[in-house]
Structures are given as C-alpha cells and as structure tokens.
Amino acid sequence: TFVVTSACIDVKDTGCVSECPVDCIYEGDRKLYIHPDECIDCGACAAACPVDAIMNLKLVPEGEAEFIADEARFFHTLLPGRNTPVGAPGGAGKIGPLRVDTPFVAAYER
Numbered sequence: 001t002f003v004v005t006s007a008c009i010d011v012k013d014t015g016c017v018s019e020c021p022v023d024c025i026y027e028g029d030r031k032l033y034i035h036p037d038e039c040i041d042c043g044a045c046a047a048a049c050p051v052d053a054i055m056n057l058k059l060v061p062e063g064e065a066e067f068i069a070d071e072a073r074f075f076h077t078l079l080p081g082r083n084t085p086v087g088a089p090g091g092a093g094k095i096g097p098l099r100v101d102t103p104f105v106a107a108y109e110r
C-alpha cells in the first residue's frame, strides 16, 4: 500500500485524489488518508503530489513510520466525534470529506 505522510498536513493539494483508479484516498481535516485495504498499489497518486507526501509503504523513512499505522487507525478506530469507524466505504467520492483526523494528526506539529 501507499501512505500519505506529514508533508500533506495543512497542504492538502488534493491533486492525488483524481489519479486513484479505485478512489481510495479519503479526505480528513488536515491531511488525506489512503485506505490500506483498498489501495491496489498503482502509485499514480505519488507522482501527482507536488510535495511528495505519498510514499510506498516500503520506502517510508524512519521519522515518518508512524504514518503507516496511522493510516489504518483513520479507518479502523473510532475517531473524535464519530459513532462508528470509517471502515471500508469502497470509495472516497461517495462519502465526501470527513472533516476529522486521527489524534496523531490532529496534534501533529510541522
């Protein structure tokens, strides 16, 4: 899978979204999140990001490693203000911007 790392936070160019053939890049409040189970590893999103925020899981540097676990947390844990986990919606377009982040991203200082 591919991972959205810190460079996306408060930038949110969104150029990556329309590149994804399976629409698995979901919009949070401060950054976007790639669904680890829906991503088919095509890599088109990474090339589209002007700040190189999107990386192959295997190439994420040590200092950004927490974002790997955090992408999963965005979908599979209960986020602030929500009654159910985001889960696996099968497409970001149909649910729209989620206006929430994981606690890790909400508190992230960059």
Ligand code: F3S
Pocket (backbone or CB within 6 Å): 004, 007, 008, 009, 011, 012, 013, 014, 015, 016, 017, 032, 048, 049, 050, 051, 052, 053, 054
């Ligand atoms: Fe973020 Fe880059 Fe996409 S800044 S929204 S990962 S194009």
Ligand code: F3S
Pocket (backbone or CB within 6 Å): 001, 002, 019, 020, 021, 022, 023, 024, 025, 034, 038, 039, 040, 041, 042, 043, 044, 045, 046
């Ligand atoms: Fe989509 Fe990027 Fe994965 S374009 S399929 S999120 S590698």
